[in-house]
Amino acid sequence: MxxxxxxxxxxxxxxxxxxxxxxxxxxxxxxxxxxxxxxxxxxxxxxxxxxxxxxxxxxxxxxxxxxxxxxxxxxxxxxxxxxxxxxxxxxxxxxxxxxxxxxxxxxxxxxxxxxxxxxxxxxxxxxxLKTIPRWNMPLNPVLFLLYALSGGALMAGEAKVAGVLILLLTLLQVAAWKMGDDRLSSTGTDKGTATGLGSIGTVRMLESAHTARNYILDEMVHIIGRKHAQKLRMIAGILIGALPAAILLLTPAGHVTSFVALACHILGVIVGRWLFFAEAEHVVGMYYSRD
Amino acid sequence: MTALPASTDKKLGLVIDLDTCVGCHGCVTSCKGWNTENYGVPLSDMDAYGADPSGTFLNRVFSYEVQPADKPAQTVHFPKSCLHCEDAPCVTVCPTGASYKRTEDGIVLVNEDRCIGCGLCAWACPYGARELDQAAGVMKKCTLCVDRIYNENLEEVDRVPSCVRTCPAGARHFGDLGDPDSDVSKLVAERGGFDLMPEQGTKPVNKYLPPRPKDTMETAGIPDLKPVATEAKGFLGWLDKALEKL
Known part of the structure; x- marks a missing residue:
């Protein structure tokens, strides 16, 4: 996406x-x-x-x-x-x-x-959205709620509570990234089911329906940037969670430490949300896949 | 309301014959022509005469190559438009009530006077059947030419969707797929019509007819070609060897 x-x-x-x-x-x-x-x-x-x-x-x-x-x-x-x-x-x-x-x-x-x-x-x-298998799992709402609660606790100045919540959030986010990687293949959707031609043989796109880009490609077949996904996950994981949790749980609570932890966390959430969209594969991509 | 009707009186839809389609894109052009002048805002083009043209289309034709395990590959032209699903996920996600499925004939439509152009319906559609018009900012989709099929100002022969009327190969059929005795339903039963991405649970009304099995050509009698010369001779042969040694 x-x-x-x-x-x-x-x-x-x-x-x-x-x-x-x-x-x-x-x-x-x-x-x-x-x-x-x-x-x-x-x-x-x-x-x-x-x-x-x-x-x-x-x-x-x-x-x-x-x-x-x-x-x-x-x-x-x-x-x-x-x-x-x-x-x-x-x-x-x-x-x-x-x-x-x-x-x-x-x-x-x-x-x-x-x-x-x-x-x-x-x-x-x-x-x-069943069309975006990576999002279509029960862990997704849990994560959104944890993001809100832990970021909220951090801003509310509840440093220790925030530290624990952020630690939990980070673990679940890493699990969600891993689980998300298998979601598309587990739905069974491929070029064969998309075109209904899979029973005849292997399907390959010969010519797209249009030479220019269109709304569908711009909106739903975003593949640029996925090659750095692993590195960005690492960066997001550290910024969302590991670093702020360490600051919050291991240093005495104070405005400065809370602010640094919050800045890290927000930056991490932005990177994480970028990945949330960029990594999400829409099944319509099957019609355009040149693999 | 964006709640789906429990059942519709008719299930109007298309049957697309992948055996017959020649991939001429005639249906694409006639669809664009009819629908830019009729129901809703025009289907706009962006930078139409420039370096990076793009535009809104309700129907597009892909071409695929299918490679069976033990036979020659075959080319299949593949028109794709809204399938007017019975469980249309695009309808229920709509926040404004702009998207709806008609109880009388099952056609899925967009009321452009309510659409906010959020694009969520296009996200919910597995088939890429909805495109947000970049000039008007509202969602466009196949209307099954609702302004043709009931239009008594047109000759009866023209009261079918524009794509069906245009198709020079007779690869597109229109009718009531809810009636088991209709021509289209019989065609689907006879030819083994199938759904696209059935695992998405959308229950598409439109059906696709598979390409008929190809003839198997007699290929056993043709011997493999053998090289006519293995050793190069003459001046060029000498030159080749001399260069090899360098």
Missing amino acids: HPAPSVIIFTTFSGLGFGLLAWLGLGFPDVSGGTAFAFFFIAYALAVGGLLASTFHLGNRKNAIYAFSQWRTSWLSREGIASVMTLLVFAPYALSLIFADTALPFLGYLGSILALITVFTTSMIYTQ
């Missing part, structure tokens, strides 16, 4: 934003007044900024309001609704902490649950 900057930014930063909101709703850190303003400003900026970034890959934004209508069947629609509900529920919670020094725990808990539901719906937009 084409690793478009808009979707990488969207999944990375809205995930972090909703992750931070989930912790803030539970009272971690226990903030009020100006500090609360700072925390909620960052969380809202990340969540809303990410969501806005996602609209940049829309071809026809003027119909965006209809995207809230199909929650019965569409994960994308559910995500839109869940994200708006989360942001709305947190607004009175944040305002009451900032201006009245009063926590409204019920709203906080509700908001935290909604924030995690939002992240889950985001993950399901990708996980639901």
Whole structure:
């Protein structure tokens, strides 16, 4: 899949934003007044900024309001609704902490649950796609939730909790990379089933249907950059997890160490999300494969 | 609504004969022509006269070579467009309700006045049947020429999809695949029509007819050619040897 900057930014930063909101709703850190303003400003900026970034890959934004209508069947629609509900529920919670020094725990808990539901719906937009076997596995939503929770804990200043979560996240991410490598072949889809000609013999593309590129190739048959995938996985694994976890768990907690760990982590998540898209093979590629 | 109908009254679709298709791309051109002037926004081209032209098409023809284990390879021309699946994954993922499957005839359509151009339906389609128009920013797909097949202003012979009407080889057939007594259903039964990527669980309505088995040519009687000269002679032979020794 084409690793478009808009979707990488969207999944990375809205995930972090909703992750931070989930912790803030539970009272971690226990903030009020100006500090609360700072925390909620960052969380809202990340969540809303990410969501806005996602609209940049829309071809026809003027119909965006209809995207809230199909929650019965569409994960994308559910995500839109869940994200708006989360942001709305947190607004009175944040305002009451900032201006009245009063926590409204019920709203906080509700908001935290909604924030995690939002992240889950985001993950399901990708996980639901049978056409992209690498995404179509139960570990995918678990990872999205762990990314949000560990990044959120890191920003909430819960250094030790974040360290443990990040360690777990890194192990699962490495497992997901390994499992993902076998997904396409395990579906049984190949050029034979794609063309239905496999029962006659080995299928090879003689001529593509078009000499120029098209939307399908640009969007779904991204193969550039896969040759460095192993190196990028190593880099992502170190930045997402190994380095921040070591900093968080082995050094005394402090603003500087947390900031370094967070910077590493975010950079790693961006590399990881680039890989998430770039490595994902869409079965339509079978029609174009020259192998 | 993007919920799929439990069943449709008819299952209109195409039957494509891979034995007959000659790969002329006539259906591609006639599809582009009809659909750029009729249902929905035009099928735009980008940089049409420049160095890197591209455009939106609803139907495309690939060519494959199939190599059986013990016979000569054969070429198969392979037209591909929307298969109007019964379990169309492109419909249920749509967040706006722009994509829908009609209860009356099973045609999968896009309401462009609702489409936000998110592209998720194209991601969900295993067949690459949907293309986002780069000028209008809305999703385009085969409509089964919904504006022809019921159009009483056209001669009856023209009330079939444009690709079917155009095909000079008679490789494309249109009809109700939900009716076991229809011509297309009989054709599918007789020729062993198959689904593309059945493992994706989309239950395509469109069917493909396999190429008929090829004649086996008598090849045993032809002896292998033997080299007519193994040793080079004359001046060139001397030159060859002299150069070899260098």
